[in-house]
Amino acid sequence: MAALQxxxxxxxxxxxxxxxxxxxxxxxxxxxxKIAKMACVSPxxxxxxxxxxxxxxxxxxxxxxxxxxxxxxxxxxxxxxxKEGFEVIWKRIAEFKLKEDAYAMFLAQCDNTPxxxxxxxxxxxxxxxxxxDVWKRGIKEGVIKPMSDYMLYAYAINPLSFLTIAQNRGAxxxxxxxxxxxxxxxxxxxxxxx
Amino acid sequence: MAALQxxxxxxxxxxxxxxxxxxxxxxxxxxxxKIAKMACVSPxxxxxxxxxxxxxxxxxxxxxxxxxxxxxxxxxxxxxxxKEGFEVIWKRIAEFKLKEDAYAMFLAQCDNTPxxxxxxxxxxxxxxxxxxDVWKRGIKEGVIKPMSDYMLYAYAINPLSFLTIAQNRGAxxxxxxxxxxxxxxxxxxxxxxx
DNA sequence: TAAAAAAGAATGAACGTTCATTTTCTGTAA
DNA sequence: TTACAGAAAATGAACGTTCATTCTTTTTTA
Numbered sequence: 001m002a003a004l005q006x007x008x009x010x011x012x013x014x015x016x017x018x019x020x021x022x023x024x025x026x027x028x029x030x031x032x033x034k035i036a037k038m039a040c041v042s043p044x045x046x047x048x049x050x051x052x053x054x055x056x057x058x059x060x061x062x063x064x065x066x067x068x069x070x071x072x073x074x075x076x077x078x079x080x081x082x083k084e085g086f087e088v089i090w091k092r093i094a095e096f097k098l099k100e101d102a103y104a105m106f107l108a109q110c111d112n113t114p115x116x117x118x119x120x121x122x123x124x125x126x127x128x129x130x131x132x133d134v135w136k137r138g139i140k141e142g143v144i145k146p147m148s149d150y151m152l153y154a155y156a157i158n159p160l161s162f163l164t165i166a167q168n169r170g171a172x173x174x175x176x177x178x179x180x181x182x183x184x185x186x187x188x189x190x191x192x193x194x
Numbered sequence: 195m196a197a198l199q200x201x202x203x204x205x206x207x208x209x210x211x212x213x214x215x216x217x218x219x220x221x222x223x224x225x226x227x228k229i230a231k232m233a234c235v236s237p238x239x240x241x242x243x244x245x246x247x248x249x250x251x252x253x254x255x256x257x258x259x260x261x262x263x264x265x266x267x268x269x270x271x272x273x274x275x276x277k278e279g280f281e282v283i284w285k286r287i288a289e290f291k292l293k294e295d296a297y298a299m300f301l302a303q304c305d306n307t308p309x310x311x312x313x314x315x316x317x318x319x320x321x322x323x324x325x326x327d328v329w330k331r332g333i334k335e336g337v338i339k340p341m342s343d344y345m346l347y348a349y350a351i352n353p354l355s356f357l358t359i360a361q362n363r364g365a366x367x368x369x370x371x372x373x374x375x376x377x378x379x380x381x382x383x384x385x386x387x388x
Numbered sequence: 389t390a391a392a393a394a395a396g397a398a399t400g401a402a403c404g405t406t407c408a409t410t411t412t413c414t415g416t417a418a
Numbered sequence: 419t420t421a422c423a424g425a426a427a428a429t430g431a432a433c434g435t436t437c438a439t440t441c442t443t444t445t446t447t448a
Contacts, residue, residue: 026307044440044441108306109307111306112307114220147379155349393447399441402437412425
């Protein structure tokens, strides 16, 4: 157990160092030697845990994406109404993006650059299924406008990425009041008007 | 005149090569030698037009941002009503992002990574002033919800970036009908309900 | 004590940038 | 118009550095 435990710690340290350094400098401007140093490990040791640099960043992406979606759906269950379900998920996502802003920044960078393999990108998308299911249900019930998943995501969820990046760059404070406004805007853009 | 003309052509070729290669591979994975080759120019020649690689990408960013905002505001004038003004600007932006999808991809990458100098980023933001003015007017007239510029941008404009990237990755087709839907979603999220 | 894990130094390739040289342009004098 | 000199623009090769990865040796584990 001690040995395994130690390995998991090192792996986590490598993943966390990758996130922090890539956020600051970008993927290709982050040398393996720097990641190793921040994780208190020899550069050679990275290759015991990951195949190469690309594998390291792919795995980091999937790990962050998993913790993101796990957090997002933790308090949702399928017996909720569409509106309630959406609100619960949306607010968990917002909470995650504010609390785990380094993760949010990292995901934004992965989603907007060619730094991740297409295969890992596809796998990351699959994690969102429960949200897509809420939307499908909402459209069937006539509560949500009949739009494609991409369009719904663009207006209901993606703006949060922009807001957290703006907040991270010091241009905006997202307090509770602003967040409630943001939720209202999100819901307004996808709901069917009564 | 011949000499000057030639120079502008080369400069444009370098900027265009930068956009295409950075879109495909990312900033740091794009060597100067490759940019030079695509622009049919010697690597050394790049340094006659730009100080260094960072300067090249900063200037490229500002050039793209300028053509983006010039296009966005070309048909808008201040005598329009808030709703009409917003609609005109929004639709021009959408048109630009669909027609000039390479530019749109490039801007998305600049806005979500540390690849651009902070100074150039700030200058790029200033170009959006006319849009912020419409919003200010809309809030004063009670037509637009009193939200910060960042929030308004997040819900009304930024979703278009997500949609064009999705379209570019082959995951979505943004036809006229979808676009009208998207505009409705954008307007719904920021307007004051009657 | 044997195997696994980790380390640091070494390697070779790739990169941004510069240098020495050649080519092209421009204005002037015949 | 032609010839040409000086300046400007452009080039390909070269330089020094940095980086991802591997190799050999040492340390830790069981």
